[in-house]
Amino acid sequence: MRNSAIQGLTIIGLCVVAAIGGFAVYRYLAQPSVIDQTACLAPEITLNDLNAQPRKLSEWRGKLVLVNFWATWCAPCLHEIPMLLEIQQQYGARGLQIVGPAMDDMEAVKTSAPELGINYPVLVGDTEIVTAMQALGDTLGALPYSVLIDANGTIVYRKHGEFDRDALQKLIEQHLPAG
Amino acid sequence: MNPRIGSLLIVAALALSAQPAIADGSLLQPREQSxxxxxxxEAFRVQPALWQNGQLIIGIDAAPGCYLYRDKFGVVVLAPANLVLGKSDLRAGETHHDEHFGEVRVFRDRLLARYKTPSATPPQKVRIRYQGCAENLVCYPPQERVLTVETVR
Structure with a gap:
């Protein structure tokens, strides 16, 4: 009887370990493709907005800035934007500012941005965007490309590809400005 | 407890613990893709431009998980000036349903196009343009490359 109880507990223990192990493997395989987490100051970048007015990245210093490079021809970018709109809505009052530089022609972006309901500043350019991406650490030339810059202007995260919502929320919570 | 039942329980627990990963496909997809x-x-390897048997041959190899848009591909002769290419034998490609762009034609392994010229004059230099994506991950901006054509006898 006692042996059966020990055997039963052992099996339950093994099941728990197996479940935890399986979940850990799943989390590892499902994690977003992060490039790195380099802490360095973001360079000054100037790009035109949809009114052809030059805007500097430092304009949003003091906020947590998520620079999300996108394009109207980039399906993963268009897929990610609705989630970013909700994130901006959710965290805007707590100091998050998403900025969306588009690698595209002005007319295409002027049409698409309102259709997508983008509620954050959209910047636009062609080679200027490529240069800006490279200045912010891009080595692949692929979109979407996102860079998270904290309130002090330090790059705290860079990533190609779409964000997982939970991972992005966790990241934002970690780096939101104090107070 | 019967040891067989214990073993079965362990196998069941392992299967259950792996279920979320299997369900979202992360265990079933190639690692390099995700x-x-x-x-x-590296996503798109442009092959040397060749002139062989009176035809210009242009090839681009797409890495696993990557695809090229058919309608974004094009070739222009830079030299000799005024040489115009004939119609290519580019295949139709496969249909790809895109959530935003609808049905598009793509090449997943290799894009291969052969062109003839009106007087069988070999082009010396061409400019190609192409664009593609890594499935469900990223898209690459339109690319242009200038290629010197090699004659193959």
Whole structure:
């Protein structure tokens, strides 16, 4: 009887370990493709907005800035934007500012941005965007490309590809400005 | 407890613990597709432009998980000036349903196009343009490359 109880507990223990192990493997395989987490100051970048007015990245210093490079021809970018709109809505009052530089022609972006309901500043350019991406650490030339810059202007995260919502929320919570 | 039943329970627990990963496909997809985003020149390898048997041959190999848009591909002769290419034998490609762009034609392994010229004059230099994506990960901006044509006898 006692042996059966020990055997039963052992099996339950093994099941728990197996479940935890399986979940850990799943989390590892499902994690977003992060490039790195380099802490360095973001360079000054100037790009035109949809009114052809030059805007500097430092304009949003003091906020947590998520620079999300996108394009109207980039399906993963268009897929990610609705989630970013909700994130901006959710965290805007707590100091998050998403900025969306588009690698595209002005007319295409002027049409698409309102259709997508983008509620954050959209910047636009062609080679200027490529240069800006490279200045912010891009080595692949692929979109979407996102860079998270904290309130002090330090790059705290860079990533190609779409964000997982939970991972992005966790990241934002970690780096939101104090107070 | 019967040891066989214990073993079965362990197997069941392992299967259950792996279920979320299987359900979202992360265990079933190639690692390089989901975990590593390639630079554009590794995602799409442009082959040397060849002139063979009176035909210009242009080829681009797409890495696993990457595809090229058919309608974004094009070739222009830079030299000799005024040489115009005839129609290519580019295949139709396969249909790809895109959530935003609808049905598009793509090439997943290799894009291969052969062109004839009106007087069988070989082009010396061409400019190609192409664009593609890594499935469900990223898209690459339109690319242009200038190629010197090699004659193959």
């Amino acid at each position: 975990d590593r985003i390639l630079p554009v020149d």
